[in-house]
Amino acid sequence: DSKSSGRDTARFFTPAMNARAQQRQQVESCLRHAIERGELWLAYQPRIEAGSGRTIGVEALLRWHSPELGAVPPAEFIPIAEESGQIVALGDWVIQQACAQHDAWRRSGLGELTVSLNMSAVQLRTSGVPEVLRAALARHQVNPAHLEVELTESTLMETAEETMAQLHALKALGLTLSIDDFGTGYSNLNYLNRFPIDKLKIDRSFVQQMLEDPAQLAIARAIIGLGHTLGLRVVAEGVERPEHAQMLHAARCDELQGFHFGRPMPPAELERWLRSQRPAELVAA
Numbered sequence: 001d002s003k004s005s006g007r008d009t010a011r012f013f014t015p016a017m018n019a020r021a022q023q024r025q026q027v028e029s030c031l032r033h034a035i036e037r038g039e040l041w042l043a044y045q046p047r048i049e050a051g052s053g054r055t056i057g058v059e060a061l062l063r064w065h066s067p068e069l070g071a072v073p074p075a076e077f078i079p080i081a082e083e084s085g086q087i088v089a090l091g092d093w094v095i096q097q098a099c100a101q102h103d104a105w106r107r108s109g110l111g112e113l114t115v116s117l118n119m120s121a122v123q124l125r126t127s128g129v130p131e132v133l134r135a136a137l138a139r140h141q142v143n144p145a146h147l148e149v150e151l152t153e154s155t156l157m158e159t160a161e162e163t164m165a166q167l168h169a170l171k172a173l174g175l176t177l178s179i180d181d182f183g184t185g186y187s188n189l190n191y192l193n194r195f196p197i198d199k200l201k202i203d204r205s206f207v208q209q210m211l212e213d214p215a216q217l218a219i220a221r222a223i224i225g226l227g228h229t230l231g232l233r234v235v236a237e238g239v240e241r242p243e244h245a246q247m248l249h250a251a252r253c254d255e256l257q258g259f260h261f262g263r264p265m266p267p268a269e270l271e272r273w274l275r276s277q278r279p280a281e282l283v284a285a
């Protein structure tokens, strides 16, 4: 009845929830100055070509060290930045930074690594994003073939028709489009045919349970088969153990990423890591 639901509603605002709302508020207000105060940086995680064991690319992952809040993980501040709209400025910063880093690495002779960056649905929907990318690629003389944009499956589902033109505008720049966290977004698989995408990234939940759960291995294999049938490259994320790498390689997965090969690293550490690397041995054992 209405009396008890009224009481439930009153109880809904618990002290814990108020604390959470305050925390959100605090993250949002600290984030407002994070760019200008130089509190953000990009970590880079290696991506390995399964066939050769060579590092062919890196994924840029946003890091924030706030003097007030300490290190805040992206899983915490990105959803808040998406709601507040701050993600657009953050995303622009990521694009500039990743292109500048690519340029620096090319000049220092580290070779033509592909850099991938994550783009939120909110940013994809802003009309200016193709131009921001085009200008950053030009300014830093990045070959568009060496830039990848990762969009989550839910981003694509959520934005459906209105984003189609945006995706084509990004594709027209010559970069690679991947679907991140593939297999977790309740996808209508029809979209795979309609969107101009190049790559699937199998969500790490499938990889991480592959050894214990044959059904998860079957799903990973099915995703690889589906991707290849559609002419897409397939990447696995969350490769933590040598057995994961071997099984995925045997299943013809094209690229591998995970703690087994390397964690996300600051640029200088990644450079040392790259210089000390020999191709990973995947087929051994």
Ligand code: C2E
Residues within 6 Å of the ligand: 045, 060, 061, 062, 073, 074, 075, 078, 091, 094, 117, 118, 119, 120, 150, 180, 181, 204, 237, 238, 239, 240, 257, 258, 259, 260, 264
């Ligand atoms: P994602 O794009 O799927 O990135 C992969 C996440 O898995 C990263 O977490 C990475 O550190 C982690 N990871 C990599 N290898 C392994 C592994 O072997 N085992 C495990 N357990 N984890 C692994 P991170 O850096 O905390 O980022 C979380 C998410 O935040 C990202 O997921 C992405 O959705 C989002 N994100 C990160 N940077 C950005 C950004 O610049 N822009 C946007 N819009 N989102 C970002």
Ligand code: MG
Residues within 6 Å of the ligand: 059, 117, 118, 150, 180
């Ligand atoms: Mg990603």
Ligand code: MG
Residues within 6 Å of the ligand: 180, 181, 201, 203, 204, 237
């Ligand atoms: Mg992912």
Ligand code: MG
Residues within 6 Å of the ligand: 181
């Ligand atoms: Mg993810």
